[in-house]
Amino acid sequence: MRFDDHFLDELKQRLRPSDVIGKSVKLRRQGREYAGLSPFTKEKSPSFFVNDDKGFYHCFSSGKHGDIISYLQETERLTFTEAVERLAAEAGMALPEPDARAAQDDKKRATLTDWMELAAAWFESELRRPVGQAARDYLARRALPEDQWSRFRIGFSPNGRTALKDYLVAKGAKPAELVEAGLLIAPEDGGQPYDRFRDRIIFPITDTRGRVVSFGGRAMDPQARAKYLNGPETTLFHKGRLLYGLYEARKLLHAAQAAAPTEQTPLLVVEGYMDVVACQRAGLPAVAPMGTAMTEEQMEVLWRLHPEPTLSFDGDKAGQRAASRAIDRALPLLKPGRSFKFSIVVGGKDPDDVLREQGPTALKAQLTQTTPFVDALFARERDLEPLDTPERKAGFKQRLRAAAGTIADKDLSAAYRDDLYAKLDALFPKPAFGGGFGDGGGRPFVPRGQWKGGRDRGPPDPGIRGVARAQITTRLNPFHAAVAVAALRHPAWARPYDEAVERVGFGDPRLAPLAIELFEALADEISDDVPFRDILNRKGLGPQLTEAERVAAAISAPFLDPKMEAHQARALWSACYEALIEIADSERALEALRREAVTAGTLAATRDLRTRIAVLERQISGLEFWQAAS
Incomplete structure (x- = not known):
């Protein structure tokens, strides 16, 4: 209305x-x-x-x-x-009158709702008749006592082809109405409609007001093609909007809030009808999508009820796929104060198993052990493939960056990227010598006047863009030139280090303009097949690249040798570039220590950093990186 x-x-x-x-x-x-x-x-x-x-x-x-x-x-x-x-x-205000067409539609829906309600009552009665003995035995094995059947309006549909149809037609229903309501199936060949649900335990599906709008049926025959069968899309039922158990879950949430206004009661999203029943019996508000992945509309419904619902899917492969699909669909919709948590029941069980075997206290305890959305996302990408090569590690970082980029809220997107990169740095900590992974977490670069000799004691520079505008009088370092030339010839090598390219450049201020252009090309997702020299020529930077190549040629860097195996060349270049990153980060740390009060701890830290920088610069100047490789 x-x-x-x-x-x-x-x-x-x-x-x-x-x-x-x-x-x-x-x-x-x-x-x-x-x-x-x-x-x-x-x-x-x-x-x-x-x-x-x-x-x-x-x-x-x-x-x-x-x-x-x-x-x-x-x-x-x-x-x-x-x-x-x-x-x-x-x-005391009368609701506005709907227009004629809306009134007609409402009347039609009301008629269909009446038949759905009558069908639900019939299913309930059939469960208690002799024909429902097998269904009652099944419910007993699932430890669902009889006094709970009425609460969830559980019923049974006998195996007769037209049992429900005959009952409702005798009450005045028209077969066409029952087809429209999803209770009957009309054969394509024009034959007589027949019951949709046969030999199944029935779970009524209600709308937000508790009105029955469809049904779900669990097959009694283990050989049935579909273990669970849901009603079709109808005038009353939209599978992608509703969630099974929503009406009861909302009542439980409201009651919990009234009893403890200052506490946040969890709202659970589980996989099956019996899981919802189990959770709600334990006093836990729970709902379930009906046989499909959660839709964006269902997520919006959940967020209206709770700022951070808990997704509790089974620990098997199907449950993992459901969780992964939920992550992908939710990412663009996340906002501050609107997310999901994850909870996996241990031992490969589902909530119904835990309730039957261990009781409601154990179920509540397990479902309150949750994982934040960002952690679940990181774990999914981490476990996608072994991270045993630089290429796979680089692909891991790219996936993390792409996932964070799908979040529409810009502030949250940036926060996710920072958090994911921090987890990445923790997963691959830098060892004492090069060879680590990542870019040091995006810390600002403190440029130095020279790689050897005196060091800049000034405040941190805003990055390579500031360096590029500065007066450069230093001599171009051959080691840095070789690293730059390799990155410009093979942008794919630099892609995992895109932030370091912007922040650190290639460690030599004279190379900063080339690093800026490379970073912007990486941000534009430049293809590895595009000749980067052509881009630099158009930007007027061709002479700088030529000069870098001339200086680099003096030291015969192995990763520039086309005869070297591609994967070996890339790995060696990565080790060299990470050494430059570590020097820059160490310089930043030194600058921070100079601004702190002098203590025994800061003196020791300063000494260690200077020693580390000296070792790396000696290795660079002596070309020890690739002498060992050759």
Whole structure:
């Protein structure tokens, strides 16, 4: 139902926010406002304010702000329409009349809903009749007692081809209506419709108001083609929008919030009907998608109920695939205060197994052990393939960067990239000599006037772009020139180090313009087949590349020799470039220590850093890196 602005304005004028909100929050008048403890966070002093004159509430502890409609949506997990209808009843306002077509559609849906409700009651009764004995035995083996059948309205569909059809037609239903509701299947050859669900345990699927809109059936025959069968898309049922158990889960959430307003009750997303039943029996709000991966619409529904639902899929391969699909679909939608957590039940079991074997306390304990979304994402990419070669490590970093880049919220995207890169650095810590992986976490570069001799004692430079604009009087270092020439000839080698290329360059200030162009090309996803020399020539940097090649030729770097195996050349270049990165990072650390108070600890750290830099510079100047390789 649609509500025009005039109706909504009148509704808000008739109800004072303090009266509506005061039913769930103890408010105390402070001047022209009312104050109380936040219903959204745990706090000891009031930071929640309601202003009747302006018609809104504001919560300083959570940052939430809105009117009486959004308040009911936030605190009671109602949809917009449900909140308006609740408030209209409280204000004594009649809901606007729908137009003729909408009224006809509503009447049609009401008729179909009546038949769905009658079908649910029939399924329930069939479970208790002799024909349902096998189904009752199955439920007993699953440790689902009879007093719980009615709570979840579990039923049984006998094996007769038209048993349900005959019953509903006798009650006045038309076969075409039952086909439209998804209860019957109409043969393509024009034959008579027959029951969709046969010889199955039935789980009613309800909408947000608790009305039955479809069914799911678990086959009794172990040889059945489909173990679980859901109703089709209909006027009433949209599989991609609804979640099984949503109505009951919302009630459990609301009850938990009323009992403990300052605590955050988890909302679980599990795989199957019986898992939902198990969790809700244990007092845990839980829902499940119905046989498909979670959709974006279902995620939006979940976030309206909870800022960080917990996805608890089975630990088998199917469960892992479901979790992976959820990660991919959720990434673009993540926002501050809107994410997911993950929880895997140990031992390859599902929640229903744990409830039956260990009880509700054990189930709650396991499901409260969660993994943050960012950790689950990192683990997925890490475990995709062995990380035993530079190429695979580079591919790992590229996947992490691409995943973070899919997050639409720019601030969150940047935060994810920083966090993922930090985990990457921790996974591949730099050893004492070169050969590490990564770019040092994106720390700023402190340029030096020379690689040997006196060092720049000034403040940190903003990076190679600042260096490129500076007056350069130093002699070009052959080792650095060789590293630069190799990177410019093979951009794929530099791609895993893109941030270091921007931050450190090639360690020699005279090479900074070439590094800037390489970084921008990498950011534009330049193809490895594109001759980079042509790009540099167009930018007027051809002479600088030629000079770098001339200087590099003097030391015959093995990774520039076309006769060297490609993978060996790339690995050797990586070790050399990481040495340059480590020198730059050590210089940055030295600069930071110079600004600290002198203690025994800072003196020791300074001595160690200087020693490390001296060792690396000696190895570079003596060309020890590739002398050992040759």
